[in-house]
Amino acid sequence: xxxxxxxxxxxxxxxxxxxxxxxxxxxxxxxxxxxxxxxxxxxxxxxxxxxxxxxxxxxxxxxxxxxxxxxxxxxxxxxxxxxxxxxxxxxxxxxxxxxxxxxxxxxxxxxxxxxxxxxxxxxxxxxxxxxxxxxxxxxxxxxxxxxxxxxxxxxxxxxxxxxxxxxxxxxxxxxxxxxxxxxxxxxxxxxxxxxxxxxxxxxxxxxxxxxxxxxxxxxxxxxxxxxxxxxxxxxxxxxxxxxxxx
Amino acid sequence: xxxxxxxxxxxxxxxxxxxxxxxxxxxxxxxxxxxxxxxxxxxxxxxxxxxxxxxxxxxxxxxxxxxxxxxxxxxxxxxxxxxxxxxxxxxxxxxxxxxxxxxxxxxxxxxxxxxxxxxxxxxxxxxxxxxxxxxxxxxxxxxxxxxxxxxxxxxxxxxx
Numbered sequence: 001x002x003x004x005x006x007x008x009x010x011x012x013x014x015x016x017x018x019x020x021x022x023x024x025x026x027x028x029x030x031x032x033x034x035x036x037x038x039x040x041x042x043x044x045x046x047x048x049x050x051x052x053x054x055x056x057x058x059x060x061x062x063x064x065x066x067x068x069x070x071x072x073x074x075x076x077x078x079x080x081x082x083x084x085x086x087x088x089x090x091x092x093x094x095x096x097x098x099x100x101x102x103x104x105x106x107x108x109x110x111x112x113x114x115x116x117x118x119x120x121x122x123x124x125x126x127x128x129x130x131x132x133x134x135x136x137x138x139x140x141x142x143x144x145x146x147x148x149x150x151x152x153x154x155x156x157x158x159x160x161x162x163x164x165x166x167x168x169x170x171x172x173x174x175x176x177x178x179x180x181x182x183x184x185x186x187x188x189x190x191x192x193x194x195x196x197x198x199x200x201x202x203x204x205x206x207x208x209x210x211x212x213x214x215x216x217x218x219x220x221x222x223x224x225x226x227x228x229x230x231x232x233x234x235x236x237x238x239x240x241x242x243x244x245x246x
Numbered sequence: 247x248x249x250x251x252x253x254x255x256x257x258x259x260x261x262x263x264x265x266x267x268x269x270x271x272x273x274x275x276x277x278x279x280x281x282x283x284x285x286x287x288x289x290x291x292x293x294x295x296x297x298x299x300x301x302x303x304x305x306x307x308x309x310x311x312x313x314x315x316x317x318x319x320x321x322x323x324x325x326x327x328x329x330x331x332x333x334x335x336x337x338x339x340x341x342x343x344x345x346x347x348x349x350x351x352x353x354x355x356x357x358x359x360x361x362x363x364x365x366x367x368x369x370x371x372x373x374x375x376x377x378x379x380x381x382x383x384x385x386x387x388x389x390x391x392x393x394x395x396x397x398x399x400x401x402x403x404x405x406x
Contacts, residue, residue, distance in 0.1 A: 093384045
């Protein structure tokens with residue numbers, strides 16, 4: 001491949017892959033390097049955007065941050081794309097659809113979990129209808145923390161993905177990215193109904209708390225409300241009817 | 247003559263409308279009441295809202311016997327709106343001890359998905375509704391999440 005011998009007037013990633021030979025107007029490279037360069041700089045994105053993180057993602061695609069500068073364009077179909085960015089809370093009803101869309105993407109493919117809802121479910125984690133982390137459904141390569149993340153963090157996350165792809169193509173084994181306390185987050189803080197380890201006191205306390213809402217009485221709700229689980233042994237025994245009323 | 251006065255004679259309503267809450271109608275007059283309102287010009291179906299009242303033990307006063315347990319009940323509130331100049335809304339509710347209420351789908355086509363949503367979340371069955379399926383939760387979901395005795399955690403095995 002012939003290149004200009006003159007001084008470099010601008011930076012371009014391609015120069016890192018060309019080996020200039022002194023005294024000659026030729027430089028040589030390998031097909032692998034060209035393929036790697038093209039693979040890492042044409043990451044087409046499928047936005048699996050369900051909520052407010054999507055707004056930050058739109059900003060990342062707009063002119064100020066402009067993820068198009070590293071070759072990432074956004075396509076509205078999974079069949080054209082290499083990267084799925086999960087931006088937003090995924091509900092139990094949505095999770096099978098996410099998996100279906102992920103399976104429609106051609107190999108090789110990568111997944112980015114953007115924002116704390118996609119990473120762990122965040123404060124919706126213990127709600128009955130929310131998936132506690134998208135990595136319980138599809139494998140995740142890069143986590144972008146934040147609630148929501150800045151647009152430039154989205155760019156940084158894509159660059160981390162590029163680094164990961166380069167390492168993979170070079171044959172370097174990469175450590176899978178793990179989110180902190182993965183095990184703790186996959187298991188909800190409260191054991192689910194039907195779990196043999198679930199404390200029966202918890203179910204009683206929940207029913208007691210639902211009775212404690214002051215329905216039909218003139219109780220001061222703020223004064224009488226108790227957090228779920230804040231139930232004394234005596235009260236719990238009363239609920240089960242094992243202690244006589246005194 | 248306001249719409250309340252028009253309906254008062256026919257449906258045996260209290261003299262004055264209740265302060266700050268919709269008037270309660272017996273469930274067997276529900277459809278007739280909606281029909282009368284529709285004929286009086288309330289043609290826009292705004293919303294339906296169901297609520298669950300669990301069986302509770304009211305707090306006893308000091309030194310007194312605790313009052314008896316309340317019975318479990320469901321309330322369904324419906325809101326209609328008249329269209330045009332002088333537009334106003336009218337709301338009423340029915341209180342039932344079984345979660346079964348006649349549908350208003352035959353009067354207002356807009357009741358279709360609204361009633362499906364209330365069935366999905368609170369579990370009130372709208373009788374004679376042509377398509378009483380879940381709207382928001384997954385089709386095979388167990389239970390109705392907005393009932394007061396619904397545990398806050400899911401019964402569905404882990405997140406599929």
